Amino acid sequence: MAMDEGQDTAFEAEGRGRGESETDQAIIDGIRQGDPRAALLLHDRFAPLINGMVWRLLGADREHDDVVQQVFVNIFESIEDVRAPEALRSWIITVTVNAVRRELRARKYRKIFHLVPDLPEEHDFRSQDPEKRQLAARCYEVLGRLRAEERIVFTLRYLEGCTLEEIAGASGCSLATAKRRLARARKKFIVHASRDVTLSSMVEEVHDE
Amino acid sequence: MSEGKSDFKRLRRSLVEAVGDGPGEDRIQAQRREMVSLIAHRKRPRQIRLAWSAAAAAAVLLAVLLWIGLSTGEKNLGYSVGGNRVLVAGKSLESVDRPIAVDFDDGSRIEILEGSAGRLMKSTSVQVVFRLDSGKVSADVHHRKNATWSVEAGPYRVTVVGTEFAVSWIPTKKSLDVSVSRGRVLVTGPGLEPKGRRLVKGESLHIPGMTDEQPASPEKTVAEGGQSALSPGSESSPCVEETNPSEKTVTATGGIPAWKALFNDGKYAAAVEAAEKEGFERLLLTLDQGDLWSLSDACRYAREGRKAEDALMAVRSRFPTSGHAKIAAFLLGRVSMELNKDPAAAMKWFKTYLVEEPGAPLAEEAQGRLIKAGLAAGNVEEARKAAKTYIDKYPDGVFAPLAESALQ
Numbered sequence: 001m002a003m004d005e006g007q008d009t010a011f012e013a014e015g016r017g018r019g020e021s022e023t024d025q026a027i028i029d030g031i032r033q034g035d036p037r038a039a040l041l042l043h044d045r046f047a048p049l050i051n052g053m054v055w056r057l058l059g060a061d062r063e064h065d066d067v068v069q070q071v072f073v074n075i076f077e078s079i080e081d082v083r084a085p086e087a088l089r090s091w092i093i094t095v096t097v098n099a100v101r102r103e104l105r106a107r108k109y110r111k112i113f114h115l116v117p118d119l120p121e122e123h124d125f126r127s128q129d130p131e132k133r134q135l136a137a138r139c140y141e142v143l144g145r146l147r148a149e150e151r152i153v154f155t156l157r158y159l160e161g162c163t164l165e166e167i168a169g170a171s172g173c174s175l176a177t178a179k180r181r182l183a184r185a186r187k188k189f190i191v192h193a194s195r196d197v198t199l200s201s202m203v204e205e206v207h208d209e
Numbered sequence: 210m211s212e213g214k215s216d217f218k219r220l221r222r223s224l225v226e227a228v229g230d231g232p233g234e235d236r237i238q239a240q241r242r243e244m245v246s247l248i249a250h251r252k253r254p255r256q257i258r259l260a261w262s263a264a265a266a267a268a269v270l271l272a273v274l275l276w277i278g279l280s281t282g283e284k285n286l287g288y289s290v291g292g293n294r295v296l297v298a299g300k301s302l303e304s305v306d307r308p309i310a311v312d313f314d315d316g317s318r319i320e321i322l323e324g325s326a327g328r329l330m331k332s333t334s335v336q337v338v339f340r341l342d343s344g345k346v347s348a349d350v351h352h353r354k355n356a357t358w359s360v361e362a363g364p365y366r367v368t369v370v371g372t373e374f375a376v377s378w379i380p381t382k383k384s385l386d387v388s389v390s391r392g393r394v395l396v397t398g399p400g401l402e403p404k405g406r407r408l409v410k411g412e413s414l415h416i417p418g419m420t421d422e423q424p425a426s427p428e429k430t431v432a433e434g435g436q437s438a439l440s441p442g443s444e445s446s447p448c449v450e451e452t453n454p455s456e457k458t459v460t461a462t463g464g465i466p467a468w469k470a471l472f473n474d475g476k477y478a479a480a481v482e483a484a485e486k487e488g489f490e491r492l493l494l495t496l497d498q499g500d501l502w503s504l505s506d507a508c509r510y511a512r513e514g515r516k517a518e519d520a521l522m523a524v525r526s527r528f529p530t531s532g533h534a535k536i537a538a539f540l541l542g543r544v545s546m547e548l549n550k551d552p553a554a555a556m557k558w559f560k561t562y563l564v565e566e567p568g569a570p571l572a573e574e575a576q577g578r579l580i581k582a583g584l585a586a587g588n589v590e591e592a593r594k595a596a597k598t599y600i601d602k603y604p605d606g607v608f609a610p611l612a613e614s615a616l617q
Contacts, residue, residue, distance in 0.1 A: 036245075043244050051231040051240075060228050068240055126229025134536065134570055136227035139220065158217045159224060196532075200499045202220040 024085035059140035150185035365398030388413035514548030577608025
């Protein structure tokens, strides 16, 4: 990238506290131009967000790092799709959700076609409390029985606390579709969890209206 | 459909605590280092488009090649037998007086032990199938994503993902033995329906043989001491009984018992007090499994050790084959140790749990707490025995430092 002598790069200006929107624009421009500093700045800026989402969507999955790396690859390869710097964050959330959805679907297909044995997902939960770990493992086992879209909307709604509008935006669907998916996911989760000795007491207070 | 006010609040709280916010700063920094490497080889978007154009052209060429009858198929996974390269799968391999090693190009190995015979039926990048005709093989399989390894023995199949294990098959008796030293396997076949039996490190499976009428019951054992979960004295089978959803009643807001409402609000001491007013002993006898479990939680969280013990014992006696009953054994160990200050009782409960659920997620924790209980009870011999087992099974576990100090 050609620079006038004495002029800061957009990334050096970041350190001087320019607005977030200007920084995001600089990141987008830099990545489009193949500037590795822009890519690293994007990583530093959004890695906690992406990691947090993937961590909870997949349940501290053993292949977490592979999925996160795929998210970044997808970001770099599709950066042209970002229309405005204000949209960068929400676009990254959408890319993350899409990557997780693809991963969940791929796992289902591999199991269906017996390409891998039907073994339970492996988790790397933070808590050392055995009861909490047991609960979390059972919860994600039940979530594993939902379709990928249903699992995602359920997790975004009840574990991430997202609004329905945010869920629709992240999933790339209409609000009505997000509502329908959530209703289906919730119903299925309650049915499966009610049959699970560890989860049953957790869903008893949930009302079906 | 509108949603209730307290939807999954408790579940969310527990999950957030269990799962955490993310993998931690160290791993994020490791990802960053990977990113640096990735960026160094990344193509510009324009180059990616060119690459896709080239890929599209290649795809057309490939389709043409397929049309004229050339197969691409899965890639073969090469291997050698006894150091000699093999080009054709399916040949019978028989060892007489010394093991025969089958070494694969990905670093995996199958060893056919003395007096055993079998055939490598398939060896590709996504699937390896070895048929054990008789005798014993041991295998050390290196994990590769999307690759399945199977050992077939009679009507049984042992499927693995990155594992070290052994399979023994006696065709005349139709007897099968599988033991796992690393990783995990899935064994399917008669008597193991519907989903087969999963074994993890330290576990083994013995199927003694079939009569003409029915297959023998499989026995799952722990490696250490050879105690069987089905041996006399074990209080329940290893099966997890699913609760009948029709027994669960989702009550309306106004109909929740006072103790339950207080429990849901996190007011555990008040919940126990309310339960006492309703008749604690009566509740132990009449509550369904879910509510009884909640009551035991309330007692534990309110640090009412004796009541928690009573509630957990009620779970075990009234719902003996349930998953809750087994977890109750572990929790009784913790209640004994932490609330009732009775390490001898704690030792008994942790041992019970380990017998009933040797491969469960809490097994490592139970084994570690057994060491602590043994030391607290002054039973050095038991503590050292537990410590040795812990180090053998979980050398890098959370309780490893305690185990090592107990062994000194």
